[in-house]
Amino acid sequence: MKSYYRIILISYFITLSVVTKNTFAQTGWEVCSQGKTNNQNYSPNYSMITPHNPFNVVHYKLYFDLYNNFLTPFPRSFNASEVVTFRVDTALSSIHLDAVNTSLTIDSVGLSAISFTHTNNNINIQLDNMYQPDDTVSVKIFYRHLNVSDQAFYVGNGFVFTTNAPEGARKWFPCVDHPSDKATFELIAKFPSTVKFGSNGRLADSVQIADTIYHHWISRDPIATYLMTLSGKVNYNLDILYWQNPFSPGDSIPVRFYWNTGENISNLNNIKTQIMPMMTHYSNLFGEYPFEKNGFATLNNLFPWGGMEDQSLIHLCPNCWDEALVAHEFGHQWFGDLISPATWSDVWLNEGFATYCEALWLEYTNGYSAYKQEINIHAQNYFGGNPGWPIYNPSWSVVTPGINTLYNFAITYVKGSCVLHMLRYVVGDSLFFEILHSYASDPIYKYDIVNTSILNDKVNSVTGEDYDWFFDQWVYSPNHPVYQNTYSFSGSNMDWDVALTINQTQQNTVFFEMPVEIKIKFFDLTDTTFIAMNDTNNRLFSFHFNKQPTELVFDPNNEIVLKISNTVLVSANEDENIPSEFILEQNYPNPFNPNTIIRYQLPETGFVTLKVFDVLGNEVAALVNEEKTAGSYEIEFNSHSDESQNLPAGRQGLSSGIYFYQLKVENKFIETKKLVLMK
Ligand SMILES: [Zn+2]
Structure with a gap:
């Protein structure tokens, strides 16, 4: 599913010779259609009973x-009837189905159902028997959809369509309206013969009698209820192309395009052209395209979304033959449709x-x-829009939140995509794409449901390493790291040291352990890049080089895309870090009168003497x-004082001339430098 959105961003990337600073200033927002902001396909009460049913449709x-x-x-x-077939998990003599009272009126029940009540958006159906585990039972429900606008079953100007996400299916047919209870789906519908009509799965049969036509659609593959759909229109345009399946030579899969007269034909044709390599490319990445047909239908302005990934029949806003939108919705055929979320916490x-598929398609093209x-x-x-909650929220599995929370663009869409990019960065391309393929095509989960811990386990099993920490940080914790790093250079000639302290200052979330690329540029215009594992906060990293470094760049390729970062060069004596070597600096000022500063650094504890000698x-x-x-230390030398400087008795001050100062660290270091007193 995708909303309309617009992006305004202003980004600065400032690189100076000694200071590297990334400053981001941006804002992004979604321009929501009227339908989206008014979408009522959820209610905090709806989800309370569905996850724990003693049966499976x-x-x-x-x-x-x-x-x-x-x-x-x-x-x-409209008038309808429905047969719901379910398998019993725990012995039962009645079942509950979701059915919204304001949309549906139940007239009667049949087959194994003997009576019903319909209150609080639930049908309680009494069965004719006590059924035992593994029994398969069918009930028939005769009902009417009322003449109401319910944001799920849309009628307008020759158009009829549905859009369910997340909990609208219960407004047009009684069902267990929870993504974990997937079922196969079959629709036999009657229309005027001028109508072109699509649904999930394949068109099994069409029968025309005078001005009336009956279509029979069957999906052999199980579908989550929020992905069950229908759409039809008088004089809809319909083109059918075929994807030649490279995984099964000689086999082809129909791709249906339902479109409105007046739409941009060149955009439509672009999608018709691009969908073939897209089907092949995604099949290569995620496993063979999993359904018996593929399809796209543009709707009208009543449609509240930019696109909706209904299984094997993707719905788009009118005239929205947009390649990025199609790349997104088509990616859902694996991520959402083939493997569906166990709960809405996994949205x-x-x-x-x-959303990540949009970037993958751009990478391909x-x-x-x-x-x-x-x-x-x-x-x-x-x-631009981070509301400060994590990607994964356990409470959403119990009470489905409002759509502006559940489908929050900053979190559920783009943060999710960025986290996948960072996973790719952390594990490397080869393992990452192996994870994607294995996760999307695992026979245990495909045509069924997944959750976030299954993905975490998949990452661990493919890599052979424990990446729970990655999920803890990026998926289960909110916000992002804020780096305030400092670095310093010291040395001379062919002997240089770089000291980098990676410091995270965020207070609103956890510490983020990440490998970080560090790039060092040298005076001879060469550079080198290596990875530092930032596994504890405020850690000092020291590097030694045989040529003079001129600049350090933290995360030069911006692989950790979800970060705020500031990396500043500090001079060695301002650096509070432990020095990497003994250093005695030249005094300053020099020549001096009467005061001068002497600085020195100790990489370790020692007994230190710093003395001044005359030329004799x-x-x-x-x-x-x-x-x-x-x-790092500094001390002031005053040539006048005989008290604080511990001058020999009787000496009231030094005369102009050359002197020497010597730093001695017992058994470790000795160095002497010259200083000039000029009165
Ligand atoms: Zn989507």
Whole structure:
């Protein structure tokens, strides 16, 4: 599913010779259609009973008389009957189905059903027996859809269509309206013969009698109820192409295009052209296209979304033959449709993956830089709209939240996509694509349901390593790392050290353990890049080089796309870090009168003396004479004082001339430098 959205972003990437600073300032928002903001396909009460049913629906067979809905005055009411077949898990003599009272009136029940009540959006059906585990039972329900606008069954101007996500199916047929209870689906419907009509699965049969036509659609593959659909229109345009299945030579899969007269034909033709390599490419990435047909239908302005990934019949907004939108919705055929979310807490497994598919398609058509540019835009959209909750919210599995929360663009869509990019960065391309393929085509889960821990387990099993920490940080915890890094260079000639402290300052989430690329540029215009594992906060990384470094770039390729980062060069003596070597610096100022500063660094604790001598070797001052811990120090030398500087008795001050100062660390280091007093 995808909304309309627009992006405005302003990004600055400032690179100076000694300071690297990434400053992001952006805003992103969704322009929601009227239908989206008014979408009422959820209610906090709806989901309370569905996940724990003692039975599992295996098949829905619907009989709809939609003849009048296509004719003026376009009523929303229709007569229907339905056979629900279910397998018993726990002995039972009654069942509950979801059915919204304001949309549906139940007239009678049959087959194994003997009576019913319909209150609080639930039908309680009494069965004719106590049924035992593994029994298969069918009930028949005769009902009417009322002439109401319910944001699920849409009628308008020759159009009839449905859109369910997340919980609208119960407004047009009684069902167990939860994504974990997938079932096969069958629809026999009656229309005027001028209507072209589509549904899930394949068109099994069409019978025309005078001005009336009956279509019989069957999906052999199980579908989550939010993906069950129908759409039809008087004088709809319908083109059928065929994808030659490279995995099964000689086999082809129909691709249906339902479209409205007046739409942009060149955009439509582009999709007709691109869908063939897209089907092949996605099949290569995720496993062979899993359904018996593929299809797209543009609807009218009543449709509340940009697109909806109804299984094997994707719905699009009018004239929306947009390649990115199609890349997204078609990705859902695996992520959401083939493997459906066990609960709504797992909705990011749909939307994060489908959003990531947009970038993958760009990578296929335009190369890696186009992919990465798209991921960067996803990150900008996250920063523009991050509401501060995590991707995975356990409570959503109990009470389905409002759609602006469940389908929050910044979290469920683009943060999910960025997390997949960072997973790719962390495990590497080869393992990442192996994970994608194995996850999407695992025979244990396909045509069934998945959850976030199944994905986590898949990452662990494919890589042979434990990536729970990655999920804990990026999926189960909110927000993102904020880096305030410092680095310093020290050394001379062919002996240089780089000290980098990676520091995360965020207070609103956990510490983010991540491998970080570090790029060092040198005075000779060469550079080198390596990876530092930032596994504890405030960790100091030290690197040694045989040429002078001029710049350090933190995460030069912006692989950790969800971060705020500032990396600053500090001079060695301002750096509070432990120095990497003994250093005695030249005093400053020099020549001096009467005061000068002497700085020195100790990489370890030692007994330190710092003394000043005249040219004859006489000690004229002892500035330090004690044990010092590792660190950077400075001391002021005053040529006048004979008290604080511990001058020999009787000496009131030094005369102009050359002197020497010597730093000595017992058994470890000694160095002497010259200083000039000029009165
Ligand atoms: Zn989507």
